[in-house]
Amino acid sequence: MVTRDDVLKALEGVQDPELGGNVVELGMISHVRVDGSTVDVGLALTVAECPLRNQIEGDTLRRVRAMPGVDDVNLHTTAMTKKQRANLMSVARRKVRENAEPTQVSPITRVIAVSSGKGGVGKSSVSVNLAVALAKEDFKVGLLDADIWGFSTPRMLGADDRLLADDDTRLIHPLEVQGIKLVSTGLIIDSEETALMWRGLMLSKALEQFLQQVSWGALDYLIIDMPPGTGDIQMALTRMLPQAEMIVVTTPQRAAQKVAIRVADMARRSHMPIVGVIENMTGDVFGSGGGAELAEELGVPLMASIPLDSAVVEGGDNGIPVVNQAESGAGQALLQAADKLVTLVPPAELETCTGRIAKLLAALDEGAA
Ligand SMILES: Nc1ncnc2c1ncn2[C@@H]1O[C@H](COP(=O)(O)OP(=O)(O)O)[C@@H](O)[C@H]1O
Ligand SMILES: [Mg+2]
16 A cells, blocks of 8 residues: 555655756646555646656656556645745755765756666666767756666777876776776776775675766766676665666566566665666567566567667677667667656756755855855
């Protein structure tokens, strides 16, 4: 059974990108009512015609729909009263003052974890190609290789430089490669000694370092190539980046779906919404249709079916992602998957209604200090 508290917990993942807070702490959730598997949510926006309305409504619906045990969500959007707006601005003002971000990833960056139940289904190939495809569309994109021991993104992008840290801030600069910002243990380990040091770290600690000690800067999307199956990293990710959402990659066979469902289940329990399913390696050997079935079972869209295509392997080995190979069927399908992602999870927009007020407040606070 879903409870009101569960719903509120899930809604903490919905950010107002302008005010830099979640809709619950900002007092934008006017009510939550649960009746069996039907949830009613009241959303109070600062102004009714706020340009961010679609985004916040969409995120709210997605978060609640992704909860296990929820079948229907009714959303009632209203505009705040003057008093509610005043309260909201005081919370926003406090947040601006606190200003201490627990990670270097902006709360308005869209975070997409590419997961699967097991290795070898194409997570890394999908992550790399989605990242490059988004960068080709002029989005600012980061790629975090969270497969700490099984890293493959540096090879797939032809990156062999080392990561360097800033002398003053001590923060690690991501490597700029093919228009994206890349961080991977593969760009750090260059000796037995550093390898040993990293092996001593827990996986979730390594992820924490990558989120807290890397100067990611302003990103539209951060794509995370997840290690196969482990719950630890997923939990750490939701704890540190509550806005994270997941894409599930599966091969077309039935067995693959079962493992994928387990991962999806874990995601839901940690309140991570699933954006959609990508079926990979569709074709003669593995058949097709498993991705569509999994998507149906999870109640999310099938974002793309990527054909089995030797260009993916060659591109991966040569550092030339298939989305840059016009004649590749897999490349075309991956470009479509990236477009689909932008439709499903549009980048956060800034410089609209409340953002200007928040900046003004920040400036006033600075002036007063
Ligand atoms: N659509 C595809 N067609 C052919 N080979 C693929 C396809 N997708 C991935 N591969 C190959 O399968 C292997 C595993 O893919 P990878 O992306 O490393 O999977 P994972 O990250 O899930 O372990 C790699 O050699 C890769 O080149
Ligand atoms: Mg991989």
